[in-house]
Amino acid sequence: MAPGVVWVAALLASMLALGRLFAGDYADGTLEQIVLAPHPLGLLVGAKVAAHWLVTGLPLVVLAPLLGLAFDLGPRALGVLALTLLLGTPTLGLVGAIGAALTLGLRGAGALLSLLVLPLYIPVLIFGAGAVEAVAAGLGAGAHLSVLGALLALALFFAPWAAAAALRISLE
Amino acid sequence: MKWQSLEHFLAMGGYALYVWGSYAVTVAVVALELALLRARTKAARRAAAAAPVPGDDA
Amino acid sequence: MNLFYYAAPQTFYPLAGRMARVFYALAAALGAAGLYIGFFVAPTDAQQGEGYRIIFIHVPTAWMSMFLYVVMAFWAAVGLSFNTRLSAMMAQAIAPTGAWMTFLALWTGALWGKPMWGTWWVWDARLTSELILLFLYLGFMALQAAIDDPRRADRAGAMLAIVGVVNVPIIYFSVQWWNTLHQGASVSLTRSPSMATTMLWGMLVMALAFWMYCLGATLTRVRAIILERERRSDWARDLARGAKAGKEASA
Numbered sequence: 384m385a386p387g388v389v390w391v392a393a394l395l396a397s398m399l400a401l402g403r404l405f406a407g408d409y410a411d412g413t414l415e416q417i418v419l420a421p422h423p424l425g426l427l428v429g430a431k432v433a434a435h436w437l438v439t440g441l442p443l444v445v446l447a448p449l450l451g452l453a454f455d456l457g458p459r460a461l462g463v464l465a466l467t468l469l470l471g472t473p474t475l476g477l478v479g480a481i482g483a484a485l486t487l488g489l490r491g492a493g494a495l496l497s498l499l500v501l502p503l504y505i506p507v508l509i510f511g512a513g514a515v516e517a518v519a520a521g522l523g524a525g526a527h528l529s530v531l532g533a534l535l536a537l538a539l540f541f542a543p544w545a546a547a548a549a550l551r552i553s554l555e
Numbered sequence: 556m557k558w559q560s561l562e563h564f565l566a567m568g569g570y571a572l573y574v575w576g577s578y579a580v581t582v583a584v585v586a587l588e589l590a591l592l593r594a595r596t597k598a599a600r601r602a603a604a605a606a607p608v609p610g611d612d613a
Numbered sequence: 614m615n616l617f618y619y620a621a622p623q624t625f626y627p628l629a630g631r632m633a634r635v636f637y638a639l640a641a642a643l644g645a646a647g648l649y650i651g652f653f654v655a656p657t658d659a660q661q662g663e664g665y666r667i668i669f670i671h672v673p674t675a676w677m678s679m680f681l682y683v684v685m686a687f688w689a690a691v692g693l694s695f696n697t698r699l700s701a702m703m704a705q706a707i708a709p710t711g712a713w714m715t716f717l718a719l720w721t722g723a724l725w726g727k728p729m730w731g732t733w734w735v736w737d738a739r740l741t742s743e744l745i746l747l748f749l750y751l752g753f754m755a756l757q758a759a760i761d762d763p764r765r766a767d768r769a770g771a772m773l774a775i776v777g778v779v780n781v782p783i784i785y786f787s788v789q790w791w792n793t794l795h796q797g798a799s800v801s802l803t804r805s806p807s808m809a810t811t812m813l814w815g816m817l818v819m820a821l822a823f824w825m826y827c828l829g830a831t832l833t834r835v836r837a838i839i840l841e842r843e844r845r846s847d848w849a850r851d852l853a854r855g856a857k858a859g860k861e862a863s864a
Contacts, residue, residue, distance in 0.1 A: 481776055485769045489759045498755055499773060502748040503780055505741075506787035530787065537783075545776055552768040557653055564652075568663030573728050577667045577721040581674075584713055585826065592833045599840035604853035606844050 385454030386464055386515030390508050392450075393443050393468055397475040398500060400439040402493050404431065404483040405550070414487075418554055424547035428484075432476045432543070440472035456519070463518045463528075467511040470531040477535075477542035478503050484549035507534060622699055622839040623848050629832040629839075636829035643822035650815035658812075667725045668812070673820035675718035677827055678746060679781070681711035685753075686778035689771035699835075701767035702842070704774060705757060706835035710827050712750035719743055738789040745784050749777045763842060 408414040417427055447468050448461045456464065482500040486492040514527035558564040567574040619625045651669040658665040685707040692700035722740065723733040734740065753773055760766035843849040 478776075481772070485756060485773060486759070491759065495752075495755055495759055498748065499752040502745040502752065502784070503776070505745055506780075506783055509787055526790075530790070534783070541779075545772065549769065549772050552765060552772060555765060555768075557656075567666065568657065570662060570664035570666075570728055573664055573724045574666050577670055577724045580720050581670050581717055584717055588710065588713055588830055592830060592837065595837045596833065596840070599837045599844065600853045603840050603844040603849040606850045 385451060385456055386460075386467075386512045386519075388454065389447055389450050389464060389468075390471075390512045393440075393447075393472055393511075394475065394504055394508055396439055396443060397472060397479060398497055398504075400435070401476075401479040401483045401496055401500065402486075404435050404480060405487055406483075406492075409487055414550070415554060418550060424550065425543040428480060428546045428550065429539075429543040432473075432480050432546075435480075436473050436476045440468075440476060443472060444468045456515070460515050460518045463524050464515045466528065467514045467524075467531060470528065470535050471507045471511040474507050474531070474535045474538045475504060477538040477546075478507075480546040481542055481549055484546045484553055487550070487553040507531070510534070620697060620699055622702065622843060623846075625699055626836055626839050626852070629836050633829045633832040633836070636825045636832065640822050640825035640829060643818055643825060647815055647819035647822050650811060650818060655811045655815050656809055661729060664725070664728050665812075667721050669815050669819045670823075671718060671721040671725055672816050673823040674714045674721065675743065676820055677823050678711060678715035678718050678743065681707050681714060681827060682746060682749065682774075682781065683778060685711060686774040689774040692767060693771040693775070698767075698842075699839075701771065702835050702838045703831070704771065705767070706831045706838055708750055708754050708757075709834065710830045712747060712754065714823070714827065715743060715747040715750060719747065738785075742785050742789075746781070749780075753777070 405414055408417065418424060420427065444465055447465045451461045451464050479496075479500050482496050482503075485499065486496045489495060510527045510530045514524040514531070517527060518524045565571060565575075619628055647669060651666060655666075657663055685704050688700045688707065689704040691697060692704060719740075722743070726735070727733050753770055756773055757766045757770045760769060840849055840853070844853075
């Protein structure tokens, strides 16, 4: 139960902040300059997502053990909870960036963004919460952590380019 | 013939609610989709017919 | 016959109309045959009694829901890479029918689950991934509806459909692994391989019927979309006015 609650919190925290990933730069015209910059747009998007994660994801990774204590998790489970968040929250940010880029400047972008991104977040949520539950049940979390790592690797590789393409579509 | 009577057929061996519920909703969905499509096509036709002709002066 | 000739919305419009009529007729004929097999030829199931007869719509709609998403993503990708307008319109036309099929698969699944498992819903692998699929369809439709510029709507929708289709296997396997890792084989939807052949035939004929229906509905919708987008063109106006004049003359 506890890991599920913490993970849903992480998911909501990531989702609520997503709208602001590109919105500020879009409003003051910086985003168009970024798109025109001589550097690969995918790389710049990756950098933006990294900065976004430092503000919205990392604090949660650090705070998660405290939250876990409130739910009476054991020391091993606490460590695994922090580890899953460390592996999982960047994936949320990367996938979310695609959604944020697609909904840029639209009416009701917030609700729309949640609808687009939520189904794509489910696998991360399942394995994040699953790993902690497996440890709590006395099983190894290796399989779950491997899948989380694989998802992160996939997202790291493809999502910045997909988000860059989405930005180009939205700014055209 | 598999079914002894119409009542047996409608009763579906006690599963009437579930079996007929499934089929009724399927029929309703198909009918609704077709009706929506028909309305959408009509509206599109009306909009296209109402578009001004470049040669016409309106 | 030149395929590229029909890639223009104007020339595809009448062809789509003729094809849709053929597909609707096939859907009706196959549907009647499938229902006859399903209700009058297929035997009573040893375990599930007559309740299993939901299978004749449940499995076909579930197949179509997944198949249509892949087809939608395919047309979206074609539209994005070759910039063909008609492909994007096809993707847009498939989405609502796919969403309806997903809804039907979920609805009939719930009505099947209640008497057999004693519950309308379980967070089982297949059920969860089917629900996610419904949200993927709804997201695609909502995104396209929110964008006014049709070109941006097409391209943004295509991007989302492609990201979604990459995710479909991930979602499918993740929920499956999640389930097998934790709950054990509590509820399995895999049917015994010893299914009576007439049952199998009924299911396949019904699947074909749903396939034909989806083709017909998609083509009808693509016609409406073509007219909506081309309403300022000469051919669309002439066609719409011609139809009206014909109707008035016959009245």
